[in-house]
Amino acid sequence: MGNSTTTRAEMVGLVQAMGPAMKQRAVKYDLEASFPFENFADFAANGLMGVCVPARYGGLGASYADYVRVSEEIGRHCGATGLTFNMHNATMLWCGEVSDLLDMTPEQREQHEITRTEMYRGVVERGDIHSQPFSEGLAAGATAGVATKAVPVDGGWLVTGRKIFASLSGAATFYNVTCQVPGEDIIRLLGVPSNGDGVQIVDDWDPLGMRGTVSRTLLMNDVFVPHSNEWMPAGLYNQAALRYPWLFLSLCPSYLGLTGGVIDATRLYLRGELPGQVAGSRRDHPIKQVGWAQMQLKHQQSRAMMYRAIDEAVLDPTQDELVRGWAAAITVMEHAAEVASLAIKVCGGQSMQKNLPLERLYRDSRLGSTMLPWSAEVCTERLGTAGLFD
Numbered sequence: 032m033g034n035s036t037t038t039r040a041e042m043v044g045l046v047q048a049m050g051p052a053m054k055q056r057a058v059k060y061d062l063e064a065s066f067p068f069e070n071f072a073d074f075a076a077n078g079l080m081g082v083c084v085p086a087r088y089g090g091l092g093a094s095y096a097d098y099v100r101v102s103e104e105i106g107r108h109c110g111a112t113g114l115t116f117n118m119h120n121a122t123m124l125w126c127g128e129v130s131d132l133l134d135m136t137p138e139q140r141e142q143h144e145i146t147r148t149e150m151y152r153g154v155v156e157r158g159d160i161h162s163q164p165f166s167e168g169l170a171a172g173a174t175a176g177v178a179t180k181a182v183p184v185d186g187g188w189l190v191t192g193r194k195i196f197a198s199l200s201g202a203a204t205f206y207n208v209t210c211q212v213p214g215e216d217i218i219r220l221l222g223v224p225s226n227g228d229g230v231q232i233v234d235d236w237d238p239l240g241m242r243g244t245v246s247r248t249l250l251m252n253d254v255f256v257p258h259s260n261e262w263m264p265a266g267l268y269n270q271a272a273l274r275y276p277w278l279f280l281s282l283c284p285s286y287l288g289l290t291g292g293v294i295d296a297t298r299l300y301l302r303g304e305l306p307g308q309v310a311g312s313r314r315d316h317p318i319k320q321v322g323w324a325q326m327q328l329k330h331q332q333s334r335a336m337m338y339r340a341i342d343e344a345v346l347d348p349t350q351d352e353l354v355r356g357w358a359a360a361i362t363v364m365e366h367a368a369e370v371a372s373l374a375i376k377v378c379g380g381q382s383m384q385k386n387l388p389l390e391r392l393y394r395d396s397r398l399g400s401t402m403l404p405w406s407a408e409v410c411t412e413r414l415g416t417a418g419l420f421d
């Protein structure tokens with residue numbers, strides 16, 4: 032997107048400065064399964080809510096590749112904050128950097144400019160928070176299994192449907208949902224106002240991990256959504272999913288950061304310096320050094336593959352390029368869980384106490400591979416046939 036006057040290092044530095052507070056608060060969010068409101072307030076205070084808003088609209092102007100580093104740094108301190116912040120930023124990037132790459136008619140581009148100017152203004156000036164409840168549990172694909180309907184009415188649509196895992200439920204200003212107008216083939220991306228009539232958050236939220244995401248069930252019953260809340264022109268979501276699927280990797284940096292958090296905690300533990308640990312230093316045992324080496328190896332592999340996939344992301348990727356993306360998704364998500372599991376073994380039994388961070392990181396890390404549409408299983412299936420039949 033360009034035009035950023037804030038460097039990548041400065042953006043990451045803003046997060047690093049918040050690190051100790053986020054790390055401390057992560058304990059409470061996990062315990063209560065509550066949303067990280069304080070972290071989001073701090074993001075707003077230091078301009079990070081607009082990190083992926085282009086500079087000409089008042090944001091920090093992060094490119095996707097910059098954002099990956101920012102998201103990773105957040106995940107290192109609080110995985111749930113990283114994951115929820117990603118839902119916000121995915122919309123910012125889709126409407127910015129990605130939309131600029133895609134084909135639109137001149138009229139669509141003109142309308143899109145009006146829409147995103149207002150959307151970005153809401154984020155930068157009013158502190159709007161965007162979420163992306165797309166999942167319905169009906170199919171794995173990004174453009175499949177969308178049963179949510181948008182019925183055209185004067186000035187907009189009436190939206191009806193059910194979204195599972197609506198992260199930021201009760202916290203977002205907009206629930207940006209995928210939906211279909213009856214009779215159309217395309218998916219539309221509409222911003223459902225969270226305070227709209229007919230919006231309901233239901234079901235309990237008491238999960239294994241990533242508890243601070245507050246991903247409850249969103250019910251929408253004839254909720255009015257004005258035309259101005261169609262964040263991308265009709266048809267552009269399908270084009271983005273097909274021609275620039277790289278944004279489906281945007282969940283990975285949170286888990287890459289989480290892996291880094293496991294590495295941080297393990298290093299301290301083995302040195303006998305992790306606050307709250309009862310056991311002494313463990314670093315002198317050669318077998319623990321082997322485990323520690325394995326953990327670092329996996330972390331570095333994840334980082335290298337993630338950075339390469341995003342730094343080389345292009346429109347209309349070839350199959351070889353997609354293979355890199357799928358391989359990165361599997362590696363980052365599976366390694367997160369593997370490294371967290373290794374950490375418990377390497378540190379030892381006393382490290383699994385709930386007053387120490389490894390127990391939470393172990394639970395949080397388990398969920399990465401389940402995230403659709405590029406879940407570890409979906410990507411493995413694609414790798415399993417890549418190059419064999421075409």
Ligand SMILES: Cc1cc2nc3c(=O)[nH]c(=O)nc-3n(C[C@H](O)[C@H](O)[C@H](O)COP(=O)(O)OP(=O)(O)OC[C@H]3O[C@@H](n4cnc5c(N)ncnc54)[C@H](O)[C@@H]3O)c2cc1C
Pocket residue numbers: 118163164165166167168169170171172195196197198199240241244246398401402403404406408409412
């Ligand atoms: C902490 C957390 C936060 C989340 N936040 C969000 C969010 O903000 N927004 C959002 O949209 N989603 C979110 N998700 C949802 C996530 O992306 C998945 O949609 C969800 O985990 C799927 O759960 P499921 O039990 O339906 O599993 P699945 O078993 O994955 O089933 C989903 C559907 O896809 C089908 N399916 C799965 N794999 C395949 C395959 N390989 N081939 C063919 N069909 C397949 C299944 O049969 C089923 O119909 C979140 C999930 C978690 C754990």
